[in-house]
Amino acid sequence: MPTIIACYKWVLDEQDIKINPGSLDLDTSRAKSKISDYDRNAIEEAVVQAEQSGAEVASLTFGNSKAKQSLKDALSRGPAKAYWVNDALADSADAFVTANVLAAALKKAGQYDVILCGEGASDTYAQQVGPRVATLLGIPAITFVSEMKIEGDKVIATRKIGDCTEVVTSSFPVLVTVLPEINKPRIPSLKQVLGAAKKPITEWSAADLGLAAEQTTAKNKIKSIKGFVMSRKNVIYKDGTPADKVAGLVASLKKEGVL
Amino acid sequence: MAGIWIYSEDTIITQQIITLGRELAEKLQQPVCALTLYAQDAQTLIAAGADKVIVMKGDNPWPESYAEAIAAQAEAQQPGVFFIGATLRGKDLAAKIAAKLQTGLITDAQAVRVVDGAIETERMLYGGLAVCTEVLSGMNVVTIPPRAYDVPAQDAGRSGEIVTVEVTAAAAMAVGNVCPIVRKGADITVAEKLVCVGRGLGKQEDMQLAQDLAAAMGAELCCTRSVAEDYHWLPNEAYVGLSGQKVKPVIYLSMGVSGQVQHVAGIRDSKLIVAIDMNENAPIFGAADYGIVGDLYQVVPLLTEAIKNK
Amino acid sequence: MSEEEKFDAIVVGAGPAGSACAYLLAKEGKSVLVIERGVSAGSKNVTGGRVYTYALELLEPGLHAEAPLQRKVVREQIMMLGEKSGTTVDYVDYSFNGEVPQSYTVLRAPFDEWLAGKAEEQGAMIAAGIRVDDLIIQDGKVVGVKAGEDEMYADIVIAADGVNSFMAQKAGLRNDITAHEVGVGVKEIIELPPEVIQQRFNLTGDEGAARLVLGCTEGTTGGGFLYTNKDTVSLGVIFAPEGAAKRGKKIHEIFQDFKMHPAIYPLIEGGATVEYGAHLVSERGWKGVPKKLYRDGFVAIGDAAGFVLNTGTIIRGIDLAIVSGIAAARAVLGAKDSAGVGPAYMQELETLNLIPTMKLFAGFPEIIDIPRIPAVYPAMASEIMNFMFKIDGKVPPKMTKEILRIVRKHVSYGDLLADGWKGVRNI
Numbered sequence: 001m002p003t004i005i006a007c008y009k010w011v012l013d014e015q016d017i018k019i020n021p022g023s024l025d026l027d028t029s030r031a032k033s034k035i036s037d038y039d040r041n042a043i044e045e046a047v048v049q050a051e052q053s054g055a056e057v058a059s060l061t062f063g064n065s066k067a068k069q070s071l072k073d074a075l076s077r078g079p080a081k082a083y084w085v086n087d088a089l090a091d092s093a094d095a096f097v098t099a100n101v102l103a104a105a106l107k108k109a110g111q112y113d114v115i116l117c118g119e120g121a122s123d124t125y126a127q128q129v130g131p132r133v134a135t136l137l138g139i140p141a142i143t144f145v146s147e148m149k150i151e152g153d154k155v156i157a158t159r160k161i162g163d164c165t166e167v168v169t170s171s172f173p174v175l176v177t178v179l180p181e182i183n184k185p186r187i188p189s190l191k192q193v194l195g196a197a198k199k200p201i202t203e204w205s206a207a208d209l210g211l212a213a214e215q216t217t218a219k220n221k222i223k224s225i226k227g228f229v230m231s232r233k234n235v236i237y238k239d240g241t242p243a244d245k246v247a248g249l250v251a252s253l254k255k256e257g258v259l
Numbered sequence: 260m261a262g263i264w265i266y267s268e269d270t271i272i273t274q275q276i277i278t279l280g281r282e283l284a285e286k287l288q289q290p291v292c293a294l295t296l297y298a299q300d301a302q303t304l305i306a307a308g309a310d311k312v313i314v315m316k317g318d319n320p321w322p323e324s325y326a327e328a329i330a331a332q333a334e335a336q337q338p339g340v341f342f343i344g345a346t347l348r349g350k351d352l353a354a355k356i357a358a359k360l361q362t363g364l365i366t367d368a369q370a371v372r373v374v375d376g377a378i379e380t381e382r383m384l385y386g387g388l389a390v391c392t393e394v395l396s397g398m399n400v401v402t403i404p405p406r407a408y409d410v411p412a413q414d415a416g417r418s419g420e421i422v423t424v425e426v427t428a429a430a431a432m433a434v435g436n437v438c439p440i441v442r443k444g445a446d447i448t449v450a451e452k453l454v455c456v457g458r459g460l461g462k463q464e465d466m467q468l469a470q471d472l473a474a475a476m477g478a479e480l481c482c483t484r485s486v487a488e489d490y491h492w493l494p495n496e497a498y499v500g501l502s503g504q505k506v507k508p509v510i511y512l513s514m515g516v517s518g519q520v521q522h523v524a525g526i527r528d529s530k531l532i533v534a535i536d537m538n539e540n541a542p543i544f545g546a547a548d549y550g551i552v553g554d555l556y557q558v559v560p561l562l563t564e565a566i567k568n569k
Numbered sequence: 570m571s572e573e574e575k576f577d578a579i580v581v582g583a584g585p586a587g588s589a590c591a592y593l594l595a596k597e598g599k600s601v602l603v604i605e606r607g608v609s610a611g612s613k614n615v616t617g618g619r620v621y622t623y624a625l626e627l628l629e630p631g632l633h634a635e636a637p638l639q640r641k642v643v644r645e646q647i648m649m650l651g652e653k654s655g656t657t658v659d660y661v662d663y664s665f666n667g668e669v670p671q672s673y674t675v676l677r678a679p680f681d682e683w684l685a686g687k688a689e690e691q692g693a694m695i696a697a698g699i700r701v702d703d704l705i706i707q708d709g710k711v712v713g714v715k716a717g718e719d720e721m722y723a724d725i726v727i728a729a730d731g732v733n734s735f736m737a738q739k740a741g742l743r744n745d746i747t748a749h750e751v752g753v754g755v756k757e758i759i760e761l762p763p764e765v766i767q768q769r770f771n772l773t774g775d776e777g778a779a780r781l782v783l784g785c786t787e788g789t790t791g792g793g794f795l796y797t798n799k800d801t802v803s804l805g806v807i808f809a810p811e812g813a814a815k816r817g818k819k820i821h822e823i824f825q826d827f828k829m830h831p832a833i834y835p836l837i838e839g840g841a842t843v844e845y846g847a848h849l850v851s852e853r854g855w856k857g858v859p860k861k862l863y864r865d866g867f868v869a870i871g872d873a874a875g876f877v878l879n880t881g882t883i884i885r886g887i888d889l890a891i892v893s894g895i896a897a898a899r900a901v902l903g904a905k906d907s908a909g910v911g912p913a914y915m916q917e918l919e920t921l922n923l924i925p926t927m928k929l930f931a932g933f934p935e936i937i938d939i940p941r942i943p944a945v946y947p948a949m950a951s952e953i954m955n956f957m958f959k960i961d962g963k964v965p966p967k968m969t970k971e972i973l974r975i976v977r978k979h980v981s982y983g984d985l986l987a988d989g990w991k992g993v994r995n996i
Contacts, residue, residue, distance in 0.1 A: 014385040014520060018843075026389055030843065095354075096363055123385055125501065126366040128354035135326070135358035140431045143351040160440070161347040167436040180502075181488055181495070190604065190716040193696040219363030220399065223392040225384060230523075232532060233548040238539060242557040249533070250565045252549050258452075258510045258531060259476075259569060 002055040002113040002153070002172065006046035006079065007102055007133075008039035010063045010070040011123040019227030026227055033066065035073055038118030041178050044185040045148070046116045047078030053150045056080055058109070062101045064090045075196035076188035082199065083109055087206040094218040095124075099132035101216070104209035106137060109202075113172040114155060119144055119179055130177035141175045142168045146182055261337050263287070265309070266294040266329065267344030268322035268352075271410060273300075274307040276342050278408040279371060281308045286373040289339060294329060296322060298423065305419040307411050312421045319428035326352050328426035330359035337398060340378055345402035357400045364400040365393060371401065387501055387524025404505070406448075443494045445479045452478035453508045455499060455526075456486055459515015459536060459555060463492050468559045469514060475566040481506065483522050499525040514555045518543025535559065576602045578901060579714055579723040580693075581701050581736050583610035585620075585887050586871025587729030588684040589628050589894030595691035597902050602721060603688065604714070605697045606730070611681025613731070615756065615848035617794045617803060617884055619779055620680070621672045624888035627921075628895055637683050638673035639798035640777025641666050644770065647882055648832075650784035651951020655832030657780075666776065674777045674796040674803070675887070676758070701730070704739045704867070710907070711740060711866035725901055725910055726867050729894065732849045734873035742869060743859040748811045750857050751849045752791060755824050756805025759840035763800050769836050770797055781882060784947025785827040789813045790938055793827055794884070795836070802837055804828065807850055808943075820847075850886075851877040855931035863911030870897045876923065880933050892923050932995025939988050941980060949979040 016031035035043070043059060050057045059074040060083040061067055067090070071082045085105050089097065106112050117130035134141030146165070148157040153172045158165055160179060188196075206216055235252060237245040253259045263280045267273040273293055280291040293309035295301060301312040313332060315325055333341055333356065343353040345367050357364035369390070370381040378395045395401075447453060454473040456466065466480075473480050480493065487498035499506050501521040507528035514535045516522065523546045526532060534543040534550040535558050544550050551558050578594050580587040583605035591601045607613040619642060625632040643666050648657040665671040689695050705713040705720060713722035714736075728736035732751065737743045761769075770778040782793035791808025806824050813820060827833060851857050851872060858875040862868060870876075871890035878885040896917035904910040918924045936942070952975050956965070965971070976985065 012385075014388055017385055017388060019388070026385075094363060096357070096361070099358060120502070125383070125386070126364070127350050128357065128364050128366060131351055131354035132358040132364075135355045140429075141351070141355065142432065144347050158436075162440075164437055164439045166434055166438075169433040169435070170431060188698070190696055190699045190719040190721065193699060194602070194694060197694065219397065220365070220393045220395050223379065223394050225389050225391050228383070228388060228390050230527060230546055232546060234545065234550075235548065236539070236544050236550040236552060238552040242551075242553055242561055245551045245553055246558060246561040246565055249549055249551055249562065250569070253510075253531075253533070254569070256531060256548075259566060 002053065002150070003111040004046045004050055004055045004057045004114045004116065005060050005083075005106065005109065005112050006039075006043040006057065006116045007060045007129075008043060008070070008074060008118070009036045009121045009123075010034075010061060010067040011036045011121060014122060019229065024226040024229065026225060033069065035070055036118055037122045038120060038178065038180050040077070040118075040185045041180050041182055042116040042118045043074060043077045043079065044183045045178055046114075048183060049114070049148070049150050050078075055113070055150070058083060060102065060105055060109070061085070062087070062090055062093070062098055062105070064088050071201055072193075072196045075199045076193045077185065078192070080199060082201045084201060084203045085206060085209065086203050089206050089216050092218055093216070094220070095126050095128045095132060096219050097216050099129050099136055100211055101206060101209065102129065103133050103136035104211055105204065106133070108204065108209060113153070114150065115173070115175040117175065117177045119177045130175055134175035137173070137175070139173045139175060140170045141177070142170060143177045144179055145176050146179050148176060148178075148182070261289070261339060262292045263289050264292050264294065264333065264338040264341040265343075266341070266349075266352075267346065268296065268348050269344060269346060269405070270295060270297065270300040270303065272344035272346065272349075272405050273304060274410045275406065275408040276344060276403050277304070277308040278411045279342065279403065281411070283340075283371070283373060283378070284310075287339070292338065294332070296325060301421045303413070305421065306413040306415050306417050308414075308417070310419050312419065314421065314423040315426050316423050317426045317428035319430060321428070321434045322348050323351055324428035324430065325426065326355035327359065327429055328424075330356045331426075332424065333360055333398070339398065340395065341398070341400045343400060343402050345404045350402055353400050353402050360398065360400075362398045362400060363395065364402070365395070366402050367404055368401050369404075369407075371403070383501070383524060386519070386521040387527075388520045440496070442496055444497055447479050447481045447497060447499070447506055448504050450479040450481075450506065451509050452476055453481050453506055453511045453529075454478045455511060455513040455516055456480065456482045456493070457513060457516030458483065458485055459517070460486075463490070465556075466492055468556070468563075472512070472514075472559055472563045472566070475563045476510075476512070478510075478512070483516055501525060513543060514559055516543055517541045518546055535562075574720070574722055576600045576721065576723045578602070578725045578727060579604065579721055580727045580729055581714065582606070582729035582731060582871070582873070583685045583688075583695055583697070584614055584681055584729055584731060584871060584890065585684055586873070586890035586894040587727070588681070588688045589891040590727055590729065590870060590898045591688040591693040592628060592684070592691050593895060593898035594901060595688060595693040598692075599901070601688070601693040602723070603685065603693055603695045604699050604701050604716060605685070605695060606700045608698050609682055610685035610695065610697065611678045614677045614681055615754065615846035616675065616677050616887065617754075617756070617796055617805065618677075618887065619672045619674045619796055621885065621888035622669055623671075624891040626669060628891055632687075633669060633673070635683075637679040638675055639796075640674045640772070640775050641670035642672045642674060642777045642779045644772065644776070644778035645882075646778060646780035648780055648782045649947040649950050650782060650830060650832060651948055651955070653831055654951045654955060655830075656950055656954050672779075674779065674798050676798060676801075676803075701736065704736065709865065711864065724866070724907055727897055728867065728869040728873045729871045729890075730873050732851055732872040734869060736867075737859065737869045737873050740864055740867050740869075742861050742864065746849070748809075750851065750853050751810070752807040752852045753810045753813075753820060753847065754805055754807040754850045755820055755847045756803055756845075757828075757842045758798070758844040758846075759802045759804060759837050760800060760843050761802055761837070761840040765839070766797050766800070766802065772797065775799070781884070782827075782833075783943060784951075785823075785830065785833075786813075786943050787816065787818055787823055787826065788944040789816060789818065789823075790940065790943050792881075792943065795833075801843065802840065804833075804837060809852070851875045852879065852934060852937075854878060854934045855927040856934065858927065863914055865911070866907050868897050868900070868911060868914050870894050876927065878927065878930055879937065880930050881937055889923060892921050893918065896921055896923065935995045936992050939991060941984065941988060945979050949975060952979070
């Protein structure tokens with residue numbers, strides 16, 4: 001029975017993050033966490049493919065202790081079990097570190113025929129962990145996939161890369177990064193939510209994975225993270241009849257020379 | 260540091276990045292070396308400003324199969340920084356090269372500069388909400404968005420070293436059925452005027468309002484991600500946002516667009532941003548130069564008339 | 570039907586009522602499933618507000634010390650606003666800050682999540698992000714719930730799904746609420762440094778103030794409220810939606826005018842709004858409680874049962890919710906068969922003083938409904954106060970004469986008497 005592992009990241013919901021008007025520092029104190037948007041597609045695709053090909057699905061994540069909440073969420077979406085590398089190192093990890101950790105965890109998990117990842121995380125959108133992990137494991141990576149199917153021990157995937165599509169075929173084991181258009185994640189039902197509580201969770205620390213300090217140290221230094229504020233004119237017509245407001249706008253646009 | 264390397268599977272993008280390369284070459288006193296898969300482009304790259312060109316000669320036409328070969332070259336010659344064009348193919352390759360070389364990788368660098376002898380990059384975080392500035396140490400791969408720089412003027416008299424390396428391209432995957440995506444509409448990334456449609460539009464028939472306005476303005480139509488991906492009222496190539504198209508029109512006018520960060524990240528470079536929406540607290544108004552708070556079903560037809568009659 | 574699909578109790582809604590009920594049931598070894606519509610417990614709830622601690626102590630002694638609570642309320646205030654004036658009665662009572670402080674201001678998200686977590690600790694299963702679509706009724710008895718495609722069975726279904734209880738409607742115990750029965754509450758949570766809050770409200774340390782305001786709803790039945798939290802202030806308005814619609818006032822306009830009122834604005838000046846919220850509030854008191862709160866296999870608790878009290882000076886909801894949850898749990902634990910749970914529940918509501926309290930204040934909504942209360946009396950009182958304190962060098966009119974003149978200007982003696990009589994009758 002083939003094994004499909006879906007990797008996901010537990011991220012802060014960017015909608016809850018505020019920018020301090022003076023310092024432009026980010027205020028994440030009220031931010032809730034979620035499974036990164038495209039990773040939900042990865043988990044869903046893993047489950048859909050497993051349903052069709054009789055494979056077993058597991059989820060894998062690398063996060064600090066707060067990521068515990070994510071396990072119920074992930075498991076309620078269909079995987080049979082969850083792997084969790086629980087380590088505070090996640091707070092300072094860049095893609096280089098994350099890929100090292102995930103690759104080591106996958107090796108420790110033992111079997112992986114198809115590894116699914118989102119094409120990028122909703123917080124950093126660095127779009128690199130997937131192919132990095134594949135390279136570390138010495139397996140092929142098929143990125144930006146909009147459609148896939150499993151036939152025997154092969155994956156046939158359609159990539160959508162800007163101005164063309166191409167169909168790529170690879171034998172197991174292979175890593176695939178998915179585009180959000182690949183599927184629409186189903187909302188877990190009551191039974192699935194309840195079932196999640198009973199599924200097995202394997203927890204490791206980074207030390208359990210036998211990684212050297214160099215592999216878990218981020219490559220570059222972050223000098224600053226500041227809120228991006230566009231300074232625009234903000235001339236907004238709110239009062240009066242629609243005709244008044246339109247007249248105001250047209251006058252402004254004429255002055256700007258665009259009409 | 261031994262060289263500023265540049266690669267893209269698209270030679271035009273390689274040339275664009277050479278503009279950046281030459282800027283850094285001055286500051287860092289390092290040579291610019293461009294890599295290409297196509298021997299016929301080598302001279303163009305020299306003329307564009309590369310001091311050296313390495314032609315990767317392999318028998319596989321699929322650009323993605325050169326990750327290992329390119330990484331091996333970089334491993335051997337240890338450039339200080341390696342710029343790769345941030346097309347989707349380029350990002351795929353960059354990640355694999357970075358993993359092979361065990362280096363850092365900065366994706367979609369919005370700005371690259373030299374500060375105190377080190378390279379600093381800026382990129383977007385949280386869907387465009389924040390800017391992250393990083394100081395690079397050691398060899399790093401940096402992907403640069405297409406069109407971030409202009410193609411430099413060609414200097415046919417320029418000379419440089421051209422080296423051809425025979426490489427074995429990877430062959431683990433079979434690639435077939437390469438089909439160009441037929442663009443169903445205009446290229447919004449080069450449009451001067453854009454009318455953008457958001458979820459504030461109740462039904463597909465209402466697109467007529469937007470079409471009439473666009474026609475009156477001489478503008479192209481574009482939309483937010485959900486209008487393309489969820490409703491399919493416009494093709495995917497028409498959606499503007501962090502994971503979609505980035506546009507830089509002279510005027511961008513939206514209707515029924517709330518202005519989430521991910522969408523605004525795609526319109527930042529517009530000269531003028533105009534928004535029409537019901538909700539005065541919609542984030543789009545904070546990002547707009549001009550706007551109308553009102554019912555678009557009333558406002559847009561009036562605006563279309565006013566523009567036609569001006 | 571496998572073992573997995575049946576629970577001793579299914580609680581619909583993980584608000585204070587549902588969580589308190591689940592807590593007790595699970596503690597006594599019952600298998601309990603709590604199904605919450607929101608993504609987490611409390612995500613769909615909004616409160617003024619505050620919680621009276623006796624209810625927490627009733628659930629479990631010592632619980633109040635663990636709960637995420639804001640400030641201990643020692644200042645109880647009532648305020649009447651005029652156009653540019655305000656009259657405030659400020660009652661400070663340090664005995665309210667005893668060993669177990671009488672009440673704490675509260676923020677719902679952390680509080681509800683914590684209480685649901687306590688229920689989980691006791692062994693209750695909480696399934697969040699799931700909406701219950703229907704009850705499963707067999708032979709006239711409620712035997713379970715349906716959520717999407719899934720059916721879950723239980724000996725008792727406890728509806729704790731809030732003010733417009735879908736479950737109570739499905740059980741046939743009530744109809745869809747009418748605009749007349751509820752008020753619309755809107756609020757903002759405004760961030761201010763703790764020292765600033767303490768200075769502006771005359772508080773020391775973690776003391777808190779609770780204030781109800783009249784005359785801020787521009788003539789519509791309703792009132793405002795203000796509660797001090799640790800480093801935020803909860804400010805809001807509740808009013809009758811019909812009345813507001815008739816006067817052509819938009820909800821957020823009324824609220825903005827309230828915020829900007831010269832007697833209110835200085836209290837929140839410099840603060841940043843960090844949260845908006847809105848919710849329906851039961852306004853009918855005892856008269857709004859359904860005639861029957863149970864049927865075989867089903868009971869309604871908390872807001873779903875209409876357990877909200879507004880006496881004009883005090884608003885209570887969370888404590889009543891918790892007490893009703895306790896009552897239901899006790900009924901389930903003590904009943905011999907499913908048919909006995911309902912009557913046992915009503916008995917517990919009596920024993921725990923909930924029903925007697927609701928009955929005592931049954932007439933208050935009538936008083937609050939008097940149209941002159943929001944529209945006339947605050948302005949009248951302000952004018953009287955203005956007269957009392959105005960010094961401009963002129964000879965003022967005689968006090969009794971002037972006061973009577975002001976009163977008559979605003980209200981006829983007939984109306985005044987009628988209102989007074991209504992007040993006395995309903996108190």
